[in-house]
Structures are given as C-alpha cells and as structure tokens.
Amino acid sequence: MTQKTLVIDLDRCIGCHACEAACKLENNVPMGVYYNKVLTIGPVGKYPDHEAVFPSDRLPELQRRALREGLSDRRLL
Amino acid sequence: MKWTNLPYLVDVKTKMFVRPNELFDGANPKEYVVWDAKTNAPKTMKYPWDDALDPKLEGTFKHNGRTFKTGFTMLREQCEPYTIEKAAEICWLDPKKIVEGIKIFADGPSGLSLGVATDQFPNSVEAAMGSVILNSIMGYVEKPGTMMQRFPNGGTAPAGSLAPRAQKCLPPSQLAKRLGGREFKGLLQWDAASPQSILNAILTEKPYPLKVWIERSGNKFGVLGNASSWEPAIKKLDFVVHMYMYPTSFTTYADMILPTTEWLETNMLIDCCNYVFARQAVTHTYETQDETLIWSWILRRCGELGHEMCQKAMDPEFMGDDLPLWKTMEELLDAKLKRHNVTWEEVKNGHNPIKFMPDDKWAGYYVYKKTDPKTGLPRGFSTPSKKLELYGEVFINLGRTGAPYAKQPLAPADKDYSPLPFYMEPVENPKAEIAKKYPLVMTNGRLPIYHHGTLRNNPYSREVYPLPEIWVNPKDAEKYGVSHGDWTWVENDRGKIRAICRVTEGIPQGIVYQERFWNPETLNTPTRGWKEMNVNVLTKNTPPYNDVVGTYTLRGFQVAISKADKGPDGVLRKPEDFNIWMPDATVTESAEPVYPTYKNEGK
Numbered sequence: 093m094t095q096k097t098l099v100i101d102l103d104r105c106i107g108c109h110a111c112e113a114a115c116k117l118e119n120n121v122p123m124g125v126y127y128n129k130v131l132t133i134g135p136v137g138k139y140p141d142h143e144a145v146f147p148s149d150r151l152p153e154l155q156r157r158a159l160r161e162g163l164s165d166r167r168l169l
Numbered sequence: 170m171k172w173t174n175l176p177y178l179v180d181v182k183t184k185m186f187v188r189p190n191e192l193f194d195g196a197n198p199k200e201y202v203v204w205d206a207k208t209n210a211p212k213t214m215k216y217p218w219d220d221a222l223d224p225k226l227e228g229t230f231k232h233n234g235r236t237f238k239t240g241f242t243m244l245r246e247q248c249e250p251y252t253i254e255k256a257a258e259i260c261w262l263d264p265k266k267i268v269e270g271i272k273i274f275a276d277g278p279s280g281l282s283l284g285v286a287t288d289q290f291p292n293s294v295e296a297a298m299g300s301v302i303l304n305s306i307m308g309y310v311e312k313p314g315t316m317m318q319r320f321p322n323g324g325t326a327p328a329g330s331l332a333p334r335a336q337k338c339l340p341p342s343q344l345a346k347r348l349g350g351r352e353f354k355g356l357l358q359w360d361a362a363s364p365q366s367i368l369n370a371i372l373t374e375k376p377y378p379l380k381v382w383i384e385r386s387g388n389k390f391g392v393l394g395n396a397s398s399w400e401p402a403i404k405k406l407d408f409v410v411h412m413y414m415y416p417t418s419f420t421t422y423a424d425m426i427l428p429t430t431e432w433l434e435t436n437m438l439i440d441c442c443n444y445v446f447a448r449q450a451v452t453h454t455y456e457t458q459d460e461t462l463i464w465s466w467i468l469r470r471c472g473e474l475g476h477e478m479c480q481k482a483m484d485p486e487f488m489g490d491d492l493p494l495w496k497t498m499e500e501l502l503d504a505k506l507k508r509h510n511v512t513w514e515e516v517k518n519g520h521n522p523i524k525f526m527p528d529d530k531w532a533g534y535y536v537y538k539k540t541d542p543k544t545g546l547p548r549g550f551s552t553p554s555k556k557l558e559l560y561g562e563v564f565i566n567l568g569r570t571g572a573p574y575a576k577q578p579l580a581p582a583d584k585d586y587s588p589l590p591f592y593m594e595p596v597e598n599p600k601a602e603i604a605k606k607y608p609l610v611m612t613n614g615r616l617p618i619y620h621h622g623t624l625r626n627n628p629y630s631r632e633v634y635p636l637p638e639i640w641v642n643p644k645d646a647e648k649y650g651v652s653h654g655d656w657t658w659v660e661n662d663r664g665k666i667r668a669i670c671r672v673t674e675g676i677p678q679g680i681v682y683q684e685r686f687w688n689p690e691t692l693n694t695p696t697r698g699w700k701e702m703n704v705n706v707l708t709k710n711t712p713p714y715n716d717v718v719g720t721y722t723l724r725g726f727q728v729a730i731s732k733a734d735k736g737p738d739g740v741l742r743k744p745e746d747f748n749i750w751m752p753d754a755t756v757t758e759s760a761e762p763v764y765p766t767y768k769n770e771g772k
Contacts, residue, residue, distance in 0.1 A: 109618055139678070
C-alpha cells in the first residue's frame with residue numbers, strides 16, 4: 093500500500109483551514125468527523141510579543157504537547 | 170529631485186503651481202517653475218530637466234509681491250508636527266519600534282502597500298497618498314524589488330470585468346446627476362456613486378427619488394456601514410431585484426430574483442503577468458446565467474421597448490471600438506481577445522494560456538527612463554507634469570472640475586481637496602465623550618475562512634468557524650465580566666448584537682475585534698439573518714467622510730461589551746447543524762447556458 097506523507101511548515105501556516113476543508117470534501121467526510129483537523133495553539137505571551145501555531149491533529153500527541161508548552165522550541169520538532 | 174514635482178514652486182495663496190506664463194511673457198503655461206540658486210530667481214524648468222539650472226529643493230521665496238514655496242517645503246511643513254514621538258502617541262506604538270521599521274524600509278529595496286484597512290476609514294485617500302510619497306522619495310519606483318511598477322497587462326478584463334466601459338452611452342447631463350459625484354469626484358474613476366448619497370436620495374427624494382434597485386452583489390445588509398439605516402430605504406423602493414448566486418438577507422427584500430452562475434460555472438479571461446488565461450466552466454448546476462449576459466439582455470430589452478440609448482448601444486457603428494450589446498458570452502470573450510488575434514474557441518482548443526510578451530521584455534523596470542519615440546525624451550509618468558506628483562495639485566483640480574475622470578467639467582465640490590495628506594483623529598475615540606458610555610475601540614477585518622460576505626452558507630467553513638467571535642484582551646474580559654466562550658452583547662447607539670467571546674492576547678487592551686457576519690439560517694425570520702451577529706449594525710455611516718471618495722468609519726469606533734445569557738434564536742453552531750447545506754446538487758447535462766432569442770435584433 094502506498095504511504096503518503098504531509099509535510100507542513102508551521103512557521104508559514106496562517107491557519108486558513110483550507111487543507112482541512114479540502115480533505116473533507118475529497119474524502120466525503122461528514123460534518124463533525126475529521127481526518128485532518130487544524131488546531132489553534134496560542135497565541136501565547138503578552139501582547140504584542142506572542143506567537144501562535146496551527147498544527148494538524150495528525151501531529152503526534154507528544155509533539156503537540158511540546159508545542160503547547162513552549163512554542164519557541166517548535167523548530168526542534 | 171529630478172523625477173518628482175517637489176522642486177516646483179507653489180503659490181502659497183492659491184496652493185497651485187506657479188506657471189511660467191504668470192512670470193514671463195509668452196512662456197509655456199504647461200511647464201513649471203523652480204527657484205534657481207545660481208541666479209536667485211525663478212526659472213522655467215524644461216522637461217525632463219535643465220542642467221543649466223540649480224533648483225532649490227527647499228525654501229520660501231518672495232517674488233513681485235507673491236510668496237512661493239517649493240513642493241518639498243509644502244510637504245515638509247505638513248509633516249513637521251508629526252515627530253516620531255507624536256506618531257507613536259497617535260498610533261499607540263513604541264517610538265523605538267517605529268525607528269526600527271523606518272530603518273528596515275530605508276535599507277531597501279522596500280515597498281509600502283496598503284490593505285483595505287485604511288479604505289474602511291475616512292482618512293483613506295490620504296493614507297494612499299502617504300505611502301506613494303514615502304515610496305517615491307526613497308526612489309522605490311519601477312526599481313527591482315519595489316512595489317510601484319508598470320508591467321504591461323493582457324488588458325482583456327480590466328478590474329476583473331469583461332464588460333466594455335461604454336462611457337459614450339452616458340449622456341453628459343446624466344453624469345452631472347450621479348449621486349455623490351459632485352462631492353466625491355474621486356469615485357468617478359470607478360464610475361461609482363457614494364452609498365450615503367444613494368441612501369439620502371432614497372429617504373429624502375432629493376435631489377431626485379430613486380424607485381428601482383438592481384443589486385448584483387451578495388448581502389448589502391452584511392457589508393454596508395450602519396446596516397439598520399438601510400432598512401427604511403429599501404422598503405421605500407418600488408421594485409427591488411437581486412441578481413446573485415444564492416439567497417442572502419438582501420434577497421428577502423427583493424421582488425424578483427435573477428439566479429447567476431458561480432465562478433466554477435463561468436468562462437472568464439484572467440490577465441496575469443505576460444499571460445492571458447482562459448478560465449473555463451467546469452460544471453453547471455441549477456438554472457442560472459452569467460450575470461454579464463443578464464445585464465446585456467436587460468438593456469437589449471429596454472432597446473426593444475424604445476429606449477433610445479439602449480437602441481444605439483446595439484448599433485456597431487455607434488459603439489465604434491466598444492462591443493455593441495452582446496447576446497452570448499462568446500461574443501464578449503471574442504471581442505476581448507481581439508487584441509491578441511485569437512478567439513475564445515481557439516484559446517480553449519490548445520492556445521491556453523496566451524503568452525503575449527516574452528518574459529524578459531515583460532519585466533521591464535525603469536519605464537519612466539525609456540525614450541518616447543514621439544518626443545525623443547524620457548517617457549516619464551502618466552501625469553500632467555510627467556513627474557511623480559507628490560505635491561498633489563491634481564487633487565485640487567479634481568475637486569474643482571472632475572478632471573481627469575469626468576468627460577466634462579462638473580460643479581466644484583464644497584471644499585478644495587487637500588494637495589497633501591493629513592491625519593484625522595477618529596471622531597469616536599477613547600478620549601471622546603462617547604467613550605464614557607462605550608469604552609472599547611472596535612476594529613474588524615476578515616478571517617481566512619471567509620471571503621468578504623460569502624461562504625456563511627458553506628458547511629465546511631461554518632464547521633471551522635460557526636459564529637463570529639469578539640476578541641477581547643484578558644484584562645478587558647475581567648473588567649467587563651465576560652469569559653472565553655461566553656455569549657457577549659456588543660453595543661453602541663447604532664445597535665446591539667451578540668458574539669462569542671474569545672479571550673486572547675492577540676488583541677491589545679482597550680480594543681476589540683469582530684468579523685462581519687450574517688446568518689443564512691435565519692433568513693426567513695424577522696431578523697432576515699442580518700440583525701443578530703452583524704458588526705455592521707454598529708459601524709458608522711455618518712460624517713466625517715473622506716473628501717475625495719467619501720469613505721466612512723467601518724473601523725475605529727466605540728462599543729461596550731457585556732455578558733449575555735444566551736445566543737440569538739435559531740443560529741447554528743454544532744457541526745451536524747450544517748448538514749442542511751451539504752452539497753446535493755444534480756449536475757445538469759451541459760455546461761453551456763441556453764440563450765433566449767430576440768424579436769428586434771440590431772437597431
């Protein structure tokens with residue numbers, strides 16, 4: 093079976109959710125069910141020095157936790 | 170210095186440029202005057218530049234009882250009160266950050282580009298003037314890596330429209346009657362009227378009553394400022410038509426609906442770089458037509474019924490270079506492709522896209538320096554002086570006569586437009602009296618999930634972002650007793666709406682943000698889908714207006730927030746709720762629309 097991988101640069105993602113909607117439409121996924129849900133983590137920090145990322149929930153839980161706990165380390169993921 | 174009009178002398182009394190014929194007998198009135206340092210006297214500056222002269226860039230000069238200043242001095246004096254500290258105070262910024270920004274810009278090549286934020290405010294044209302001035306004085310013009318460029322364009326669909334402008338079909342006496350056309354002459358460049366002038370004309374029947382409204386955009390009640398002010402107006406009209414892809418709040422006021430095609434159902438030409446692309450229909454659902462055809466068919470029918478200008482508009486001889494009223498999309502597309510010597514059929518069958526110019530020729534920089542074969546001089550810019558007109562005498566002329574947009578001189582606007590940009594504090598602001606009642610500044614703007622007023626009936630978009638949020642800083646949330654996820658009232662003197670509270674550091678203290686929204690699920694209730702959660706119920710469409718184009722206050726006005734016990738009746742929030750809009754359309758057999766036939770073709 094072919095294995096496909098999504099490579100997403102979280103430093104470039106603006107959280108438009110288009111990948112989430114496209115996936116649902118293409119795979120005929122009903123409302124309330126998700127193959128690829130885009131999460132919003134952040135913004136953390138105090139205005140105006142803060143950051144946010146929009147990872148897919150396909151990202152393993154451990155990495156998501158790392159994101160939540162310290163965003164500036166996300167490049168290490 | 171050499172490519173702007175800033176060294177030219179301005180008469181401080183009239184604010185107009187001094188012309189050579191005012192000073193020297195028989196001199197050319199179309200040229201400009203500089204102050205020559207060598208002779209300490211005014212001299213005519215020949216285009217493009219006279220090396221024999223040593224023009225002063227700055228200075229105030231007395232000559233025969235008149236006072237002249239250079240355009241640069243006029244600009245400098247306009248800017249002088251706005252020190253970095255003052256700008257930081259106005260903009261709520263850290264002066265150090267401004268300096269950092271200036272350094273990045275000055276290191277260049279750079280470019281300042283404006284989004285619609287400033288358009289949604291009375292100070293709109295001035296913001297655009299400011300960015301052009303900054304780009305220009307830094308020399309960021311037609312230079313690689315800068316934003317002010319003059320790359321050639323395929324020219325098939327200017328401003329995204331295939332329809333010919335056909336200006337000759339508007340008689341001169343009609344142009345003078347365009348609502349808002351005298352006050353806001355900048356609108357003439359888009360052949361537009363001003364919304365508030367239309368609203369006043371409907372309500373007061375002055376300068377004349379309006380009876381019919383044919384609308385071709387989505388939901389006017391979702392996007393017009395102070396939406397509630399339009400309800401008495403639309404109810405006063407005799408006949409309302411909505412020409413659109415699906416029902417919106419506006420449709421609920423309509424006497425007639427003309428269903429139009431979605432963009433995936435239309436054939437269209439797209440100009441992009443040195444290419445013209447044929448965007449082709451890929452499907453066709455339900456009984457709909459391309460709106461470009463509907464307009465032409467309405468006008469053809471008016472001609473049949475005896476309207477003189479509509480009859481002329483069907484006559485190829487009268488229309489000359491413009492296409493006479495078309496019956497099919499192919500006619501229109503072919504007419505647009507004529508300049509590239511192809512037909513729509515040929516483009517579809519293998520010539521898509523059309524490359525009308527080689528890459529290296531297309532990306533031509535420094536167009537202003539290229540020699541004009543007619544004069545042997547540099548081409549310059551498309552302005553009266555052929556220079557970058559940073560001192561905007563053109564704005565004064567526009568306000569007085571309508572030049573260069575109007576075909577004939579129009580009556581002057583109530584006051585002269587300013588030749589230089591200026592700053593205007595929002596009328597509603599945290600220091601104003603109104604802030605005692607409504608302490609928070611509201612701004613708005615779009616999210617990536619939606620586009621303008623569309624997609625609120627798209628299940629996939631609504632699932633991601635079901636209802637509009639109001640973004641509140643944690644400190645404000647505490648102060649006004651709202652918490653994350655709460656239903657929240659948002660109000661001012663213009664109305665009261667609800668939103669879902671999002672407590673976030675993404676917005677500074679003292680400011681709230683809310684996305685414009687309407688609720689297609691409540692169209693058939695008394696709210697008609699626009700009164701529950703629509704931030705445009707709160708926006709301001711009363712003065713001040715922009716002097717040149719009449720923009721009003723869609724951002725930067727005051728509101729108050731408080732906790733609400735529940736949400737509006739009937740609004741949808743859960744993912745499963747949006748099943749009502751899941752696609753179920755049957756694709757019709759042909760993507761080609763069916764054309765009606767006409768009795769009296771031609772004249």
